[in-house]
Amino acid sequence: MRISPLVTLSVSAVLLLLVICTDWYARLNRKAARESQDSLSELNRIADETLDSLPTIRALGAEDLHSAMYSATNNKIYNIQHKRGVALGFFCAANSGLTTAVRAVALLVGGLISTWPGSTLTAELLTEYLLYVDMVVSSALDLGVEWSSAMEALGSGERVLALVCDPVLPQTGSHRLERVRVDIEFFCRSFAYPEQPSFHVLQHVHIQCPAGKTTALVGVSGSGKSSVVNVIQSLYDLEDGIVKLDGVDLREIDLSWLRRQFGVVRQDPRLFRGTIAENIAWGMVDVSEEQIQNAARAAHADEFIRNLPRGYNDFC
Ligand SMILES: Nc1ncnc2c1ncn2[C@@H]1O[C@H](COP(=O)(O)OP(=O)(O)OP(=O)(O)O)[C@@H](O)[C@H]1O
Numbered sequence: 100m101r102i103s104p105l106v107t108l109s110v111s112a113v114l115l116l117l118v119i120c121t122d123w124y125a126r127l128n129r130k131a132a133r134e135s136q137d138s139l140s141e142l143n144r145i146a147d148e149t150l151d152s153l154p155t156i157r158a159l160g161a162e163d164l165h166s167a168m169y170s171a172t173n174n175k176i177y178n179i180q181h182k183r184g185v186a187l188g189f190f191c192a193a194n195s196g197l198t199t200a201v202r203a204v205a206l207l208v209g210g211l212i213s214t215w216p217g218s219t220l221t222a223e224l225l226t227e228y229l230l231y232v233d234m235v236v237s238s239a240l241d242l243g244v245e246w247s248s249a250m251e252a253l254g255s256g257e258r259v260l261a262l263v264c265d266p267v268l269p270q271t272g273s274h275r276l277e278r279v280r281v282d283i284e285f286f287c288r289s290f291a292y293p294e295q296p297s298f299h300v301l302q303h304v305h306i307q308c309p310a311g312k313t314t315a316l317v318g319v320s321g322s323g324k325s326s327v328v329n330v331i332q333s334l335y336d337l338e339d340g341i342v343k344l345d346g347v348d349l350r351e352i353d354l355s356w357l358r359r360q361f362g363v364v365r366q367d368p369r370l371f372r373g374t375i376a377e378n379i380a381w382g383m384v385d386v387s388e389e390q391i392q393n394a395a396r397a398a399h400a401d402e403f404i405r406n407l408p409r410g411y412n413d414f415c
């Protein structure tokens with residue numbers, strides 16, 4: 100600007116094109132990164148589900164269906180990356196084209212102005228100016244590349260950030276009961292999962308599980324039995340209702356302590372990578388071998404575990 104405002108104005112007009120082009124590519128990159136991550140997670144889900152249920156898929160003769168599902172998602176990722184590659188090509192071409200254009204405009208306009216009678220823009224100043232232009236343009240290019248990389252990272256991390264920022268974990272108190280009798284009172288006016296806030300899974304449910312008694316929940320599939328257990332375990336927040344353990348509101352109880360008081364066999368049990376003994380004691384500390392064997396005996400599993408080549412130390 101100090102050397103020649105007029106040349107700077109004409110150079111800025113070309114630089115503006117560079118900014119527009121970078122912004123276009125950065126936006127496209129962000130969208131493509133997000134779509135790519137979504138499709139990648141879908142692809143992993145299909146692969147995981149397929150490998151997990153291989154016997155069922157074979158029994159149903161659904162190999163082709165799963166193969167087609169995998170291919171369709173894989174092609175989606177290919178198309179996104181292909182589009183991104185083409186856009187990168189255009190971006191690079193535009194970058195180098197506009198870089199040359201900036202130099203050409205500076206030289207042309209500066210050259211013309213320097214020939215005007217009485218012009219202060221001498222050949223030496225124009226040379227100096229061209230060196231400055233080179234510096235500005237290369238910095239602008241670097242900035243553009245960094246900007247589009249930042250947008251790409253933002254697009255890839257959007258889902259992760261949403262998960263990290265979403266306070267799905269219920270609040271925890273600090274109260275620990277001295278002796279747990281396990282007297283549970285469950286009172287719920289309404290409960291909906293955060294994923295489907297408009298669908299009330301439980302409505303006006305009042306259940307009392309007296310200490311020392313066995314309580315069974317019986318109902319048709321989807322009626323909400325597992326949801327009751329999920330809420331009792333504080334896996335979800337019950338906003339419109341209250342659950343009391345031995346007369347104390349669950350929200351006041353130390354959550355990690357509370358969960359250690361439960362023994363849970365879920366509807367869809369999973370074995371973790373480790374030995375059988377480790378799996379039986381999963382999540383507990385300072386468990387003796389005797390306690391593990393007693394638990395296995397109570398579940399009528401002791402005999403078959405002992406018949407395994409390495410018994411309780413056999414890998415799952
Ligand atoms: N994580 C979740 N997000 C959204 N909806 C859910 C979730 N888990 C369950 N649901 C819905 O809540 C309702 C109750 O499901 P729940 O698993 O509690 O039923 P259930 O009585 O245990 O069924 P089943 O006898 O088949 O085990 C169903 O309509 C189900 O689709």
Ligand SMILES: [Mg+2]
Nearest residue numbers: 324325326366
């Ligand atoms: Mg269930």
